[in-house]
Amino acid sequence: MAKDKKMVEQITSMEKDFAQWYTDVVLKADLIDYTSVKGCMVIKPAGYAIWERIQAELDKRFKETGVENVYLPMFIPESLLQKEKDHVEGFAPEVAWVTHGGLNPLQERMCVRPTSETLFCDFYKNEIESYRDLPKVYNQWCSVVRWEKETRPFLRSREFLWQEGHTAHATAEEAEERTVQMLNVYAKFCEEVLAIPVIKGQKSEKEKFAGAEATYTIEALMHDGKALQSGTSHNFGDGFAKAFGIQYTSKDNKLEYVHQTSWGMTTRLIGAIIMVHGDDSGLVLPPRIAPTQVMIVPVMQKKEGVLEKAAELKEKLSAYRVKVDDSDKNPGWKFAEQEMRGIPLRVEIGPRDIEANKALVVRRDNGEKIEVSLDEIDTKIGELLEDIQKNMFEKALKHREEHTYVANNWDEFKDIIENKPGFVKAMWCGETECEEAIKEETSATTRCMPFTQENLGDVCVHCGKPARKMMYFGKAY
Amino acid sequence: MAKDKKMVEQITSMEKDFAQWYTDVVLKADLIDYTSVKGCMVIKPAGYAIWERIQAELDKRFKETGVENVYLPMFIPESLLQKEKDHVEGFAPEVAWVTHGGLNPLQERMCVRPTSETLFCDFYKNEIESYRDLPKVYNQWCSVVRWEKETRPFLRSREFLWQEGHTAHATAEEAEERTVQMLNVYAKFCEEVLAIPVIKGQKSEKEKFAGAEATYTIEALMHDGKALQSGTSHNFGDGFAKAFGIQYTSKDNKLEYVHQTSWGMTTRLIGAIIMVHGDDSGLVLPPRIAPTQVMIVPVMQKKEGVLEKAAELKEKLSAYRVKVDDSDKNPGWKFAEQEMRGIPLRVEIGPRDIEANKALVVRRDNGEKIEVSLDEIDTKIGELLEDIQKNMFEKALKHREEHTYVANNWDEFKDIIENKPGFVKAMWCGETECEEAIKEETSATTRCMPFTQENLGDVCVHCGKPARKMMYFGKAY
Numbered sequence: 001m002a003k004d005k006k007m008v009e010q011i012t013s014m015e016k017d018f019a020q021w022y023t024d025v026v027l028k029a030d031l032i033d034y035t036s037v038k039g040c041m042v043i044k045p046a047g048y049a050i051w052e053r054i055q056a057e058l059d060k061r062f063k064e065t066g067v068e069n070v071y072l073p074m075f076i077p078e079s080l081l082q083k084e085k086d087h088v089e090g091f092a093p094e095v096a097w098v099t100h101g102g103l104n105p106l107q108e109r110m111c112v113r114p115t116s117e118t119l120f121c122d123f124y125k126n127e128i129e130s131y132r133d134l135p136k137v138y139n140q141w142c143s144v145v146r147w148e149k150e151t152r153p154f155l156r157s158r159e160f161l162w163q164e165g166h167t168a169h170a171t172a173e174e175a176e177e178r179t180v181q182m183l184n185v186y187a188k189f190c191e192e193v194l195a196i197p198v199i200k201g202q203k204s205e206k207e208k209f210a211g212a213e214a215t216y217t218i219e220a221l222m223h224d225g226k227a228l229q230s231g232t233s234h235n236f237g238d239g240f241a242k243a244f245g246i247q248y249t250s251k252d253n254k255l256e257y258v259h260q261t262s263w264g265m266t267t268r269l270i271g272a273i274i275m276v277h278g279d280d281s282g283l284v285l286p287p288r289i290a291p292t293q294v295m296i297v298p299v300m301q302k303k304e305g306v307l308e309k310a311a312e313l314k315e316k317l318s319a320y321r322v323k324v325d326d327s328d329k330n331p332g333w334k335f336a337e338q339e340m341r342g343i344p345l346r347v348e349i350g351p352r353d354i355e356a357n358k359a360l361v362v363r364r365d366n367g368e369k370i371e372v373s374l375d376e377i378d379t380k381i382g383e384l385l386e387d388i389q390k391n392m393f394e395k396a397l398k399h400r401e402e403h404t405y406v407a408n409n410w411d412e413f414k415d416i417i418e419n420k421p422g423f424v425k426a427m428w429c430g431e432t433e434c435e436e437a438i439k440e441e442t443s444a445t446t447r448c449m450p451f452t453q454e455n456l457g458d459v460c461v462h463c464g465k466p467a468r469k470m471m472y473f474g475k476a477y
Numbered sequence: 478m479a480k481d482k483k484m485v486e487q488i489t490s491m492e493k494d495f496a497q498w499y500t501d502v503v504l505k506a507d508l509i510d511y512t513s514v515k516g517c518m519v520i521k522p523a524g525y526a527i528w529e530r531i532q533a534e535l536d537k538r539f540k541e542t543g544v545e546n547v548y549l550p551m552f553i554p555e556s557l558l559q560k561e562k563d564h565v566e567g568f569a570p571e572v573a574w575v576t577h578g579g580l581n582p583l584q585e586r587m588c589v590r591p592t593s594e595t596l597f598c599d600f601y602k603n604e605i606e607s608y609r610d611l612p613k614v615y616n617q618w619c620s621v622v623r624w625e626k627e628t629r630p631f632l633r634s635r636e637f638l639w640q641e642g643h644t645a646h647a648t649a650e651e652a653e654e655r656t657v658q659m660l661n662v663y664a665k666f667c668e669e670v671l672a673i674p675v676i677k678g679q680k681s682e683k684e685k686f687a688g689a690e691a692t693y694t695i696e697a698l699m700h701d702g703k704a705l706q707s708g709t710s711h712n713f714g715d716g717f718a719k720a721f722g723i724q725y726t727s728k729d730n731k732l733e734y735v736h737q738t739s740w741g742m743t744t745r746l747i748g749a750i751i752m753v754h755g756d757d758s759g760l761v762l763p764p765r766i767a768p769t770q771v772m773i774v775p776v777m778q779k780k781e782g783v784l785e786k787a788a789e790l791k792e793k794l795s796a797y798r799v800k801v802d803d804s805d806k807n808p809g810w811k812f813a814e815q816e817m818r819g820i821p822l823r824v825e826i827g828p829r830d831i832e833a834n835k836a837l838v839v840r841r842d843n844g845e846k847i848e849v850s851l852d853e854i855d856t857k858i859g860e861l862l863e864d865i866q867k868n869m870f871e872k873a874l875k876h877r878e879e880h881t882y883v884a885n886n887w888d889e890f891k892d893i894i895e896n897k898p899g900f901v902k903a904m905w906c907g908e909t910e911c912e913e914a915i916k917e918e919t920s921a922t923t924r925c926m927p928f929t930q931e932n933l934g935d936v937c938v939h940c941g942k943p944a945r946k947m948m949y950f951g952k953a954y
Contacts, residue, residue, distance in 0.1 A: 036557055036599050037587065040550035045615070048546050069525050073517035073636055074551075074589075074620060075573075080513055093579050096552075098589065100574040101624040101635075110514065112551075112575065112589070122513050138522070142620070143551060147578040158578075159550055 011340075013280050018224040025274055026153045029283045029341050039151040039158035043267070046341060049291035050270050051161060055141060057193050057289070058163065058265065061185050062139055067165060070138045072119045075110040080118045084243040087117060090210020094147045096158075112145040117211065117236075117262055120166035121244035128258060130249045131170055137178070139165040154271035155228075155477050162266035168246065168258040172237065175259035179235040182263040183216045186231035194269065195286040195393040196220050196276050197400055198230060199423070199472055201448030206432045209262075213237040219447045219472060221400040222275035225421020227447050227474035230272055233263035271477075276396050277365075283342030284364055286392050287385040294322040294381060295343045297334050299350030301326060309354050313347065316378055320385065339364060344388050345381060365392055406456060413461050413473075417442040423474045427467035429460035438462050438473070447472040488817075490757050495701040502751055503630045506760045506817050516628040516635035520744070523818060526768035527747055528638060532618060534670050534766070535640065535742065538662050539616055544642060547615045549596045552587040557595045561720040564594060567687020571624045573635075589622040594688065594713075594739055597643035598721035605735060607726045608647055614655070616642040631748035632705075632954050639743035645723065645735040649714065652736035656712040659740040660693045663708035671746065672763040672870040673697050673753050674877055675707060676900070676949055678925030683909045686739075690714040696924045696949060698877040699752035702898020704924050704951040707749055710740035748954070753873050754842075760819030761841055763869050764862040771799040771858060772820045774811050776827030778803060786831050790824065793855055797862065816841060821865050822858060842869055883933060890938050890950075894919040900951050904944035906937035915939050915950070924949040 011024035026032050031047030043051065059069075075098060082088045095111035113119065124136060141163045151157045165182060169175040183200060190196045198218035208215035212234035220230045241247070241257040250256050277284040287293050294317055298310040310324045325334050331348070338346055348360040359377060361370045365388045372380045403422030407413035416424050424444065428434070435446050449469040460467050488501035503509050508524030520528065536546075552575060559565045572588035590596065601613060618640045628634045642659060646652040660677060667673045675695035685692035689711040697707045718724070718734040727733050754761040764770050771794055775787040787801045802811050808825070815823055825837040836854060838847045842865045849857045880899030884890035893901050901921065905911070912923050926946040937944050 033600060033603065035550055035596070036554055037550040037552050037596075040552065042550070042600050043548040045545035045547055048548055051548075052546065068522035069529065070522055071520040071525055071528075071620075071638060073512055073514040073519070074622070075514050075517065075636070077513055095579065096575045097577040098573045099576045102571050102573075119512070119514075123510060123519050126510065143548075145551070159552070161548060 011280065011282065014223065014278070021278075021280075022271075022275060023153070025278055025282050025340075031270070031274075031283075032153045037158075039148060041153050041157055043161075046291070047270060050273070050285070050289060051267055053289050053291060054265075054269055055163075058185075058189055059141075061189060062163075062165070065137075065181060065185065067137050067139045069140060071140050071142065072113075072116055072123060074113050074142070076113055076116075076118055077108050077110050079108060080122055081111060083118060083121070084211050084240055087211035087240075091115065091146075096145050096147055113142075114144055114146045115262075115264070116140070116144075116164055116166065117240060118244075120262075121240050121246060121260075124168050124258070124260075125244050125246050128168060128246060128248050131251055134168060134170045134248060134258065135174065135178070136168040137165070138167070139163055152271075152477075154267055154274070156268075160267050162264050164264045165262060167261045168241075169260070170248065170250070170256070170258065172259045175235055175237070175261050179214070179216060179233045179261045179263070182261070183218065183231070183233040186233070186263070186265060187218050190218060190220065190230060190269075190272075191393065193286070193288045194273055194276075195288075195389055195396060196230070196272055197393065197397040199448060199450050201450040201472065203232070203448060204430075204432070204435055204446045204471070206435055207446055209234045211236060211239060213239065217448050219423075219474075220272055220276060221403060221423060221474075222272070222477070223278070223399065224275070225403050225475075227423065227472075227476040228268070228272050228275070229447070229476065230269060231263070231265040234261060236260040236262070277392055278342075281336075282340035284392070285342035285344060287344045287389045290342065290344050291321060292323050292341075292343050293320045293385055294345045294347060295334075295338045296322065296324045296347045296349065297331055297338070298324065298326060299331050299348055299353075303351045305354060306349070306351060310349055313349060313359070313374070313377070317381055319378070320381060335362075345384060347377075347381075363388060365395075407461050407473075408457060410462055413438075414442060417444045417473075417475070421475070423447065423472050425454065425456065425470060425472055426461035427457045427459065428469055428471040429463055429465040430468035431460075431463070431465070434460060434463045434465075443475060444473045445476055447474050447476065488757065488759060491700065491755070498755075498757070499748075499752060500630070502755055502759050502817075506819065508747065508751075508760075509630045514635075516625060518630050518634055520638075523768070524747060527750070527762070527766060528744055530766050530768060531670075531742075531746055532640075535662075535666055536618075538666060539640075539642070542614075542658060542662065544614050544616045546617060548617050548619070549590075549593055549600060551590050551619070553590055553593075553595055554585050554587050556585060557599055558588060560595060560598075561688050561717055564688035564717075568592065568623075573622045573624055590619075591621055591623045592739075592741070593617070593621075593641055593643065594717060595721075597739075598717050598723060598737075601645050601735070601737075602721050602723050605645060605723060605725050608728055611645060611647045611725060611735065612651065612655070613645040614642070615644070616640055629748075629954075631744055631751070633745075637744050639741050642738070642740045644738045645718075646737070647725065647727070647733070647735065649736045652714070652738050653712055656691070656693060656710045656738045656740070659738070660695065660708070660710040663710070663740070663742060664695050667695060667697065667707060667746075667749075668870065670763070670765045671750055671753075672765075672866055672873060673707070673749055674870065674874040676925060676927050677929075678927035678949065680709070680925060681907075681909070681912055681923045681948070683912055684923055686711045688713060688716060690716065694925050696900075696951075697749055697753060698880060698900055698951075699749070699954070700755070700876065701752070702880050702952075704900065704949075704953040705745070705749050705752065706924070706953065707746060708740070708742040711738060713737040713739070754869055755819075758813075759817035761869070762819035762821060764821045764866045767819065767821050768798060769800050769818075769820050770797045770862055771822045771824060772811075772815045773799065773801045773824045773826065774808055774815070775801065775803060776808050776825055776830075780828045782831060783826070783828060787826055790826060790836070790851070790854070794858055796855070797858060812839075822861060824854075824858075840865060842872075884938050884950075885934060887939055890915075890921075891919060894921045894950075894952070898952070900924065900949050902931065902933065902947055902949055903938035904934045904936065905946055905948040906940055906942040907945035908937075908940070908942070911937060911940045911942070920952060921950045922953055924951050924953065
């Protein structure tokens, strides 16, 4: 839809209908468009620019830990997918099948990768012979396909963009270390760059990845009190290695199986940014991830010298990601548009400001307006961007803390789930049956057993059996 | 295969068997591996790092011309692919078809994108209403699938990585301007960054892209005298716009069709780098695209102070992409490995060098060895890298010039094609029938009608009819 039509409509208030608010924001902030391909989306420039920044930041952090990028085929022959039993059971029901190449039927059908463990195993089997070939710490940036029934932009779509790291190690210890290391990279990235606080922990047996020995996760709380799994890291032990025959000769000349991990983050993170930071005026982007950090809006731009001064100011602020909106829309329209798109700072400059050697700086996160002398605007903008980043994280953290509850017994648990959207901390027996009963009765799922455990009692909040772990529960996307 | 096995084998000489030499280099320089998916490859770290640099350099140049990145679905519903007649005829025979999603057959089958004109048209149809929405200058980085029968790593594979730009403009002039602009971006990139000289020109009617009004191309000459189409830019006129109904309201309130272009470059460029610059010791990478520009090899590295000095030197050279090979392989082995991988400069430093405050710098392009004082090594390395880049371009240009021939009549043409691998310049009538006859008789194809035309006569080299254009002919990959 052309922009002029879209911007005059208001977005739904988040208090009134959070799901509709979300849809309005993704469309009106020009992040995506729907397509003729059901369940798939177009990621438009404003949305893709966020992904590019996520990629650049994550990729840098990966490479600092020794990760190398590769690219594997998008197709997986059916026989390869079937090699690891749990894995095929987990993924086969939701893959897209290619049956014809050109005009001819294929001898063996292939799925479009839903994830690439099997391909990496097939690759590593040839690549690894000796301990000298280890570790392998490879990653790829690509798209994957999962044939979901219900889809939502960024949160759950039939095709999505992600990175998938796949590593092979000589020992179980080293694999475990890498699994945790990457979860920590993810957590730091979310907190430092996206300003999203996360809970680090382990998934239950039921919720772990198909084929993994252990799945670690970071869980974030959205504004509506629902949880979003934001990144996962899996330790496979030697299960895949045994299924695929990936062995190496050790230093003392024995044949050993490798130990493997995988870890991934997706375009879902864009959904998290929207649902953690957004408000009724639209998107709010943390400065470190914002493709444009500062938008200069000339006021009365036809007056002599205004556009020149705006350009000069842009030059002065070139340490930041800065643009000038010199389109022929009126300033009020421009303000609304940049608020919708979540640009952290707006700088208004008109003839009177120029005369007084100042500009008006407006913060997106709290609406504050600050008069700044043009002499010190460079430093001031830097300080404000830092402050916004910090403020956004603190606000999100406060929101999570205020929406995290302790349930000491089953009645409290049910009451919280029904009346207080957020995380519920409770003791849990560790049994899949009990976990399924909790979901059945309340629709809450286990989110993670946090690495930082608290002792809230001795018995399971639901079944009363001896408690094994403190678990975060919640309704989730 | 583990590295220690591979490196002891020699690669085939390029004079003896160029095709085998190419295969040896891609495998032994660790660029790719074959996979269980027929016709698809793994791009390994050394290969993917080259692609990452190509992406970064091209993407920067695109954005300087106003390009914005987006991401569209990888699937195209059959009905959408069929909307433009020439386009579907060109691509339908070589696409992969998805027929099932999860356990159910799809209502309509979809192909995996072989290229995304139809999807962009479907998107632009909703996106464009008024002249204010124009131009749209979008690009995506993704993989595409074409079900080729014969495949070769990088040059022709069933899945490959590329970028595809798709633009929409108000006028035919603007579309033509963008088509040529992007071809020029490609040509400059090839010449400045990859050190590959290219011929810019137009494809014949027969060789143009399915659905295009005009296809422009850059053609490069490989070391064996075969041509490689290295990038193309297409002007679609309003053909797709009419098939898809993409109209806008002009300033004077009339409904008009948009004019469109598309342009793409692929991982095939890595094949071009190998075949233009490589030699019998392996890959030779131009400094501007080399993921590692300088490899420091400590000699007698167990002697006190050697590794420390190597690390210090790395720090000193941090303006370049520099690494230290401190593995426990012997220096001779390391030298061979880095030659195979095409690293532009090797710096050897051992106890005696340290004592004399110097290092030995070895050029990959010509084997020259230069003693350099450690005091001025930083500047010297910069000069050498520049010189290698320049030298490699000049060498490739000389090779092309020496292998470009003029055919004044049909006997000369046949003689050149049979005996002198390279480009043949000749006058041509412009008829598809004649072009097909030439291919039939000699296996040479039309490469391009260069923008810079020369008058070599009045009649077609083959049929004797009046000549319309000077054409470059050649055997091609």
